[in-house]
Amino acid sequence: MKLKIAIQKSGRLYDDSVKLLKDCGIDLKNGVNKLKTESDNFPLEAYFLRDDDIPQYVEDAVADIGIVGENVLLENGRQVDIVEQLGFGKCRLSVAVGRSDQYTGVQYLHGKRIATTYPNLVRQFLEKNKVEADIHEISGSVEIAPGIGLAHAIVDLVSSGSTLFMNGLKEVETVLQSQAVLIKNKGLNAEQQAILDKLCFRIRAVRKARNNKYILLNAPNEKLKEIISLLPGMKSPTVLPLAEPGWSSVHSVLNENEFWDIIERLRDAGAQGILVVPIEKMII
Numbered sequence: 001m002k003l004k005i006a007i008q009k010s011g012r013l014y015d016d017s018v019k020l021l022k023d024c025g026i027d028l029k030n031g032v033n034k035l036k037t038e039s040d041n042f043p044l045e046a047y048f049l050r051d052d053d054i055p056q057y058v059e060d061a062v063a064d065i066g067i068v069g070e071n072v073l074l075e076n077g078r079q080v081d082i083v084e085q086l087g088f089g090k091c092r093l094s095v096a097v098g099r100s101d102q103y104t105g106v107q108y109l110h111g112k113r114i115a116t117t118y119p120n121l122v123r124q125f126l127e128k129n130k131v132e133a134d135i136h137e138i139s140g141s142v143e144i145a146p147g148i149g150l151a152h153a154i155v156d157l158v159s160s161g162s163t164l165f166m167n168g169l170k171e172v173e174t175v176l177q178s179q180a181v182l183i184k185n186k187g188l189n190a191e192q193q194a195i196l197d198k199l200c201f202r203i204r205a206v207r208k209a210r211n212n213k214y215i216l217l218n219a220p221n222e223k224l225k226e227i228i229s230l231l232p233g234m235k236s237p238t239v240l241p242l243a244e245p246g247w248s249s250v251h252s253v254l255n256e257n258e259f260w261d262i263i264e265r266l267r268d269a270g271a272q273g274i275l276v277v278p279i280e281k282m283i284i
């Protein structure tokens with residue numbers, strides 16, 4: 001028995017999806033330009049599809065699980081369960097208007113024409129904000145719509161913001177924050193669920209490791225107490241004596257978010273020879 005996973009065939013989620021599986025120790029046979037491939041070392045079969053089709057394939061149990069952006073999933077409204085947020089493909093669905101428009105708040109959109117490829121999410125957003133506007137669904141190049149007089153505003157995905165900037169637009173509201181998620185069919189049997197549990201265990205270990213760094217430093221013994229107090233660690237740091245009397249080596253784990261702040265405080269507290277190393281897997 002193999003679990004069937006649907007992955008975007010090409011596009012922004014493909015590389016990160018395949019890399020995540022690889023970091024989980026799951027090798028896929030070379031699947032370029034193929035509809036499906038499988039793994040030799042994990043009970044997984046991968047189907048490569050357009051991202052818009054993935055929620056439906058998973059709902060219909062053609063695939064058991066899938067990787068897709070929350071934006072696509074929510075627009076699509078398919079009945080599947082979200083198992084795990086994956087931390088890549090991050091973007092936001094935003095409202096944008098002309099840079100020189102006097103945007104006064106969401107009521108500004110009242111009676112306006114909004115171009116988007118996300119009509120359902122836009123409708124929900126407008127209803128929530130009690131705004132009546134004309135939603136104009138188009139299939140791509142949404143950012144040019146105001147410039148050619150097709151719409152007063154747009155709702156589109158934004159990551160760096162440079163597309164909006166280059167088209168003379170400014171971001172004024174966030175409709176949705178999105179990232180890639182792992183979804184599953186609602187009716188998995190026990191055997192399928194067991195494979196999924198195994199996969200999720202690995203995904204969590206990989207994601208934890210990506211967010212953390214292993215740190216080694218040397219500290220004079222009289223400063224040890226202060227230095228240790230700065231380190232969160234998994235439990236408590238490892239402290240080993242150095243060959244040079246009066247000095248110790250301290251090993252610990254730091255989260256990426258607090259990393260630079262703590263490194264600076266460690267240095268100020270007298271830590272020397274600080275080494276920072278990536279972690280491959282982290283199981284707590």
Ligand code: PRT
Pocket residue numbers: 008009010011012013049050051052068069070071072089090091156157158159160161162163164178179180
């Ligand atoms: O062929 P297929 O249908 O599978 O792919 P697609 O063309 O529909 O999707 P693709 O590959 O472009 O995006 C897949 C998923 O990546 C999306 O559904 C999002 O979940 C996620 N994602 C993350 C993004 C972006 N960031 C993003 N910036 N998807 C699209 N964009 C586009 C956006 O539409 C706009 O045109 O990039 C432009 C804006 O980028 P910035 O950096 O200039 O702000």
Ligand code: ZN
Pocket residue numbers: 050051052
């Ligand atoms: Zn698509």
